[in-house]
Amino acid sequence: MAETVSVGGLRGWALVAASALLPSTALAQGAAQQDLLGLLQALDAASRPSANVTMQGIGSGTVAPGGTIFGSISGTDKRVDTGGDDVDGSLSFGAGFGDAATGIGMQASLNVTSVEDRDFGDSGFLSLKFGRRIGDPDLNLHAAIGFDNVATWGDASDNSVETTVALTKFGHLGGSWGKPYMVTLGVGSHARDDDPGLIAGFGLGLTEHLGASISYSGDYANIGLGVKVPGVKGVSVSLTCNDVFDEEDSRRATLSLSFALRNAFGLGG
CATH class of the missing domain: 2.40.160.40 (monomeric porin ompg)
Structure with a gap:
């Protein structure tokens, strides 16, 4: 079970940093905003606890990781x-x-x-x-x-x-x-x-x-x-x-x- 971290604070800092660094032209600004949105989505996905995927009744195509x-x-x-x-x-x-x-x-x-x-x-x-x-x-x-x-x-x-x-x-x-x-x-x-x-x-x-x-x-x-x-x-x-x-x-x-x-x-x- 991987450790998770809260990204609420990261979002705020990212928005502040992005507002200072975004280019002045509308086209470049739009692209930068999309990059920022992608970053925030990735951070949010990484912060969510992974759901419990399970299978009962049959075997699977996986093996236990080495050392387990x-x-x-x-x-x-x-x-x-x-x-x-x-x-x-x-x-x-x-x-x-x-x-x-x-x-x-x-x-x-x-x-x-x-x-x-x-x-x-x-x-x-x-x-x-x-x-x-x-x-x-x-x-x-x-x-x-x-x-x-x-x-x-x-x-x-x-x-x-x-x-x-x-x-x-x-x-x-x-x-x-x-x-x-x-x-x-x-x-x-x-x-x-x-x-x-x-x-x-x-x-x-x-x-x-x-x-x-x-x-x-x-x-x-x-x-x-x-x-x-x-x-x-x-x-x-x-x-x-x-x-x-x-x-x-x-x-x-x-x-x-x-x-x-x-x-x-x-x-x-």
């Missing part, structure tokens, strides 16, 4: 494998390496799928993901390929490696003054009934702390809300309704608490 550690704990009101109404949960911890802006970024995560007291940690898998920013920085387009079940243990031992390739574009609706958004489109090797299928999603930043998303994970649609915890840097809570239309008879609510800590290893990103 992250983790989450999630709980759902229905077990996916049995269809029962028992509460289920999972844990995930990982780290980012490299620089996706200038080379190849990588993230590795350890996912624990058994969190009950009697068998805590006895089932899970390792995930790896590689990504890179594509094209001009202003395009803000990212691509990644991810592999789940690279290594497995416990109940996950029979799982085959699952691959996902995704593109994610960031932007603002209506230009730089609009709400920030992210769009993801990709293909998963096991996305549709364990066969290859398309995934897609759209996330929109509504306020500094609140974001919403809708996604399609190959078999069903998901909707979600993400909230940055005010005053706690890098911590967020998300609530997702998976299989929102009950297409697979697996509609469920998932609540997650996540954190991300930048520059954890002094590697910067």
